[in-house]
Structures are given as C-alpha cells and as structure tokens.
Amino acid sequence: MDDQDQIKNAKRLKYYRFLIFGLTFFGYATLHCARQSWSLMKANMESESDISSTFLGYMDFAFLMSYSIGFATLGYYGDRMNLKYFTTIGMFCAVICLLVIGILQTTGAVEGKTREVIFIIFWILNGLSQSTAMPGFVATMGHWFGKQKRGLIMGFWIGTTNFGDIMGYTLGCVMSAGLNIHWGYVPIASATLIFIMVVNLFLFMKPYPEQIGIDVQAEWGSIMDGETKTGQQEQQYLLKQFNSSLFTSVFSQKKDQSSDWSADQNQKKPVNFFNAWLIPNVAIYALLFAGLKSTVYCILFWLPTLLSTEGNHVSMVNKSVVCSLFDIGIFIGGMVVGQVTDRLGKRAVVMGPSILFSVALMIVCLVLNTDNSITNSFLFFFIGIFLGGPYNVCQSAIMIDLAKQKALKNSADALSTVTSLIDGTGACFAAIVQLVIPYAGVNNVFWVLLGLTLVSLILLSPLTVKDITSLLRKKKRKQEYKNNLENNSRKMLLLSSDGEQPIESE
Template sequence: MRNQLIVQWELLCRRGVVFGLWSACASVGNILGACLASSVLQYGYEYAFLVTAAVQFAGGIVIFFGLLVSPEEIGLPGIEAEENFEEDSHRPLISGAENEDEYEANYSIQEGSTVTPIQAISFHQACCLPGVIPYSLAYACLKLVNYSFFFWLPFYLSNNFGWKEAEADKLSIWYDVGGIIGGTLQGFISDVLQKRAPVLALSLLLAVVSLVGYSRSPNDKSINALLMAVTGFFIGGPSNMISSAISADLGRQELIQGSSEALATVTGIVDGTGSIGAAVGQYLVSLIQDNLGWMWVFYFFILMTSCTVLFISPLIVRETCSLVQRRQARVLSE
C-alpha cells in the first residue's frame, strides 16, 4: 500500500532516492519504538505494548484524516498525465525485451507511453512479468535476514554479551540507522547508474563480509554498534530498495503501461513473498539457535544473503553487461 501511494507523487528520474527516503520511515519507526519501549521496560512489558499501541493509534487517526492519496486531490496533474508529456529522460527502469535495445529495456530506462493504462492484471500475469519472480524469491531470503535482525538483535545482545535488556534495545537502533543511510545512498547510486541489480549485488556481497565481521564482534558496545550499523547498511539498504524502488519499477513496466492497479498487484507479490520468507525465518532462527548456537545463526544468514544474490544473478549479469556496453559506446563516441 505504501508504494502504491508514494508512486502517485514520486519523480520518475529520481525514484531510487525518493523511495530510499520513503522506505526509511519503517526504520525510523523501529528506532522510535525501541527507544520508547526501552524507556518504560522497567515498569513491565505491558507498558511497552501500551505506549507503542497508543502512538500507532494516534498515527492511524492522522493518516485517516490527513492522507492525500493522489495529486488530483489538491488539483495537481496525476502521474499518468505527467508521463504523457515526459521525454526519454523520465522513464522507468524496468521493461521486458531481449536484445541490446531490449537490454536497455530490461531493467533500464524506457520511454513513456501515451497508451491508456490498463486497469488491472491477474496474479498469474503479474508473476510472469520480467523480474517479478527473481526479485520476489530474492526478497524472501533478504527479508528473512533483515527481520531476524530486527526481532532477534536485542535478545542476542542480552543473551550473548549479558547486557541489560534496555541497553540492548537502545543499542539495536544502530542497525536501523545503517539501513536508512544504505537505502537512501544506494537508491541514489542506482539512479545515477540507471540500474538497480549491480548496486544490489555489490551491497549484498559486502553484506556477507559484514555478517562475518559482526558475528565476531567483541564485548564492546562502541565496536558492536559500528559493526551493526555497517551490517544494516549492506542488508537493510538492499531490503529497502527491493521493497520500494524496485517493486515500483516492476509495477511500471511498459507491458502494463503504468497501471496503479498493476503496481499494487506486483508490489503485493514481492512484499508477500518476502513476508513468507521472514515468517519462516523466525522459526528457523530459534531452532538453529537452540540446537547449534548463535554462530550457526550467522552462517544461516550468510547462506540466505548468498541465495539473494543467486536468485537475481541473471539480472545482475544482464545489467552489468548493459553498463559495460554503454561505457564502451561512450568511449568510442569520444
């Protein structure tokens, strides 16, 4: 739902930055929630639930009465109307063809279409769109790791290092800080390159290194917080990109002519598949931790991060080749 709303307002030429900032709202909520919960934890867990529930209820009231769903509500032209006047500098990053012109089609910039948008697509049609299945499977693995950090990190800090629960809660916010910076910066870089997959690939490969480093973090809060932020940068950042900017790209391909209904279907598939992976992951993390210990939990995270790269590897190769060909063409033209 959040993607369907923001896509009505975002700028096509800077979608990565816009969605990078937009997806940071979840991480900011995690930070505020952790601080609020830790501040009342001494009075009992029920107060932590009460405070966060009250904030959520107040936020729901603000959204219900104040949310503007689309630019038309305040007299501005909608995004479909804007696209009819855009030149090739404002084009979505994903489409579905096969040769080099079609290379630039697949996960590259495409010219806007003046065709009337279709109203909706079926679940099967959405799954058959280029990139939907690979990114959905990749997001299932990556969201598993991202949410496992979110849910298990305070317990890990308390259980493994013996720190107080309130201190562990406050320290865990550095993972979200890294995710905010990572999502925004990586979104900006992907806008500059006009490609998403190569940025994801580099970040996820470095995420494996950061996971190895964090698993060996000493019993020092400053070092732990630094390694945690770096891990959040390389895991939370790509997770935010897939759930927001890439999902929006997938939902605005030429094949579906920028239909907002199609966008809702595509983002639902990507996010829903990710949620299934995250749900299964929580059970697996507890099972692995009870039987094998925390080090094997990190090995499991490394495996899932590697699977994320594996699922989108064809897209990584395709987009990297396209970048190399583009650079060669520029060199020859000079």
C-alpha cells in the same frame, strides 16, 4: 484562475503537504514503534514470564503471515472507501489488540495454554489491522505529491520505518532499564502512542486535495508545456493506479478506468498470480526480495534477544543503541544505493557487491562473537548500510523498473499483481523464517542470516554479470564514438591546411 487565487492555492497546498507528510510519517512510525519495542522485550518475556523463544517465534510467524494476507486482501477495500477511515479503523483495531495483550499480562488474568492461545489470536488480528496503514498512507501521499519531487520525498518518507524502530527501542529501553517497569506495560504504552496518532489522523488527515477545494492538477499544470503535460497525465494515471492498487489482492482486477484510457484498457488482459512468475526477472527479484526481507526482519525481531544469549550480556541501553544504529544504516544505505543506481541506470551492479560486503561483515560477527557494544555497533551499522541498500531498492525502485517492461505493456493491473507477488513472497518467507529460528536456536541466528544472504547473492549474480557487461559495452561504444569524433576532427584540420574548405549544408 487569477494570480491571487493561484498564490492562495499554492500556499494552502504547501501547508497541507507538510501536514499530510507529518501525519502519515508519524502515524506509520508509531506502528513500527510497537513492533520493535516488542522485539526488545523478548528476553524479558522469557525471564520474567516464562514465555519460550519457540512460542515467540510462533507469534512472529502469526503476525507476519496475517500481515501479508492483509496486504493481499484488505487493500481491495482501501480502494473503495475513504482512506482516512480505512487507515484509522485499522490502527484503532491494532490499539485494541496491543491493549488486550498488555492488560492480560500485567493483571495475570490468564496463564499457561490459555494465555498462549489468546496471545496468538490477538497477534493475528494485530497483523491484519496494521496491514491497512501502509497502502492507505502510500495512496494518500500519491494524491498530494506529484512526479516532480516524488522520488526525493518518498525517499525521506520511507525512513518512517527506521524512525519508528528507533522510537520502539527507546521506549522499551526507558521503560525496562530506566524505570524498571514490567514488560507488559510496554505494549500498553505503544497502544497509547498509536491512539494519539489515530485521533490526529481522524481529525486532520485529508486524503484527497479535491476534498478541501485544492486543485493539485492546476498546480502541476502551471509548470508544464503542452507536450510535457500529456506525458505527465500518463504518469499521473499510472501513479494513481499504482498507489491505489499497490496492496490489492493478486487475484483482483480493477473495474474503474479513466475515460481517456477506457478503450485502451478494454484491450488489455489481466496478469494473474501464476503467469506473473513468467514475466522476465519477476521470479528472480521475488525470491531475492524474500531472502533480503527475511534477513532484515530476522535481525529486527531477534537481534535484541541474540545480544542477551550465551556469553553476551549486553545491557538494555547498549542493545537499544546497536539496534538503532542498524536501522540508521538501513536508511542511509537505501538513500545511497538508490542514488547510485539511479545515476548508473543499473541496479544489480551496485546491489551485488553491497550484499557481498554484508556477507563478509556477518562472517566477522560469527568469528568475533563479542559482547563489546562498540564493536557490535560498528558491525551492525555497516551491515544495515550494505544490506538495507539493496532491500530498500528492491522494495521500491525495482518494482517500478519491472512495470516498465514490454512484457507488461498490454496487461491490465500487471503492476498491482507483480507488486503483490513480490511483497507477498517476501512476507511469507520472512514469516516462515520466524518459525525456523527457535528450532535452529537463537544462538545460531547468524548462520541463518548468512545462509539467507548467500542465497540472495547467488540469485542476483546473473543479473549483476549482465549489468556489468552492459556497462562495459556502453563504455566501449562511448570510447569508439569519441575516437571517431577525434579522427573526423583531424581530417577536417588536414583538409583546412591544404586550403580546402568543408562543404556547408544549405
């Protein structure tokens, strides 16, 4: 490839990377928009449509459980079909489910038990449909972005969830408080936004650079020497395996192997769902993530309703602001905690105190129990920071850390299995909590949150102590090394002052 071809290839690559980033970012954001606009409307559903909080808990349980099942099963098909079709078909099915719910409610076509059964069925289908988006988008991003800036880029990309949540709060607020529209039209509006992105994804999304003649490997190779290139090829292989199998079934095993690695892979034994729990730290992090995910989803799904119960009479606008600030806090916390833990090389030493601060802020919320929007905004913004930091780190960096363990070295597809185990456990626990909240009472949500967060803190405590001890030992070794250097320097000066010359190596 001559210089002109390289320049042309680099320009096209830059253009398509911007395009892919934008399409996947806004595509997944519209799905989160639909989820959070639904959460914001819960209080309206109870007052306008005689839908109980218990039934809303059933719907949340149905969505999260089917969503986690979709993660564990549908990813298998995503590895074996064009990612554009995989994601757009799933999102289009989600559009249908949302439209059915909205149309049935606005027209009053069904009532009573019949309505509840239909709502549950289509909410289960909605969860399964939406589960195709994340694995498809993550795999697409993995095809287009190399290791060089992947951490930074994916750190910004994961903000799609928080951006989508804020979109959902804004949409619900504008339609309900601003335009005074019945809540049944909100899922219809959400479906419209998703459909617009489905069309754009179908027309413009190119999941594979080779599909349009762009040589990504050449672009990566031009900035590497021979030794670095070999290591990069290994990283690319592992990244490809990680992205393509991130949400594959925990019981499945890939058959396709790279030709350069086939002999080595044949000697590796797969890790199944059950013995994966025995891998060091996997069980702790799986349960830790379950507690954190349950807490975050509990706030995301029930905070708008909580702000409308008992003595709290917060307006729709103020509820949107409080919920949006919580999401902004999660995004900021994930970036800050991720950067700090990368620098320290230890995760738990930062995550432990961060969770502890979130517990303290939840206790403050319990004591104050206020409907003051400024106070609530302040509290939930910092709860988002201190709780969202460990949540995002556990969701991303921790899984990569676990994949580097020696225990996984001789195991085929261990990363897929461990990732599915941690994600699946978190989603299942979060789903179960949605059933607990209506029976505990929406007014007791903070007690549920406090309990879940304390459990997470207790689970993380041994690893926090271990990391602190390790850092102290490292600091002690550095000090000893520094003292030795100073002592040797003094000896050399004394020898020089006596007229003796240090022996030079030949």
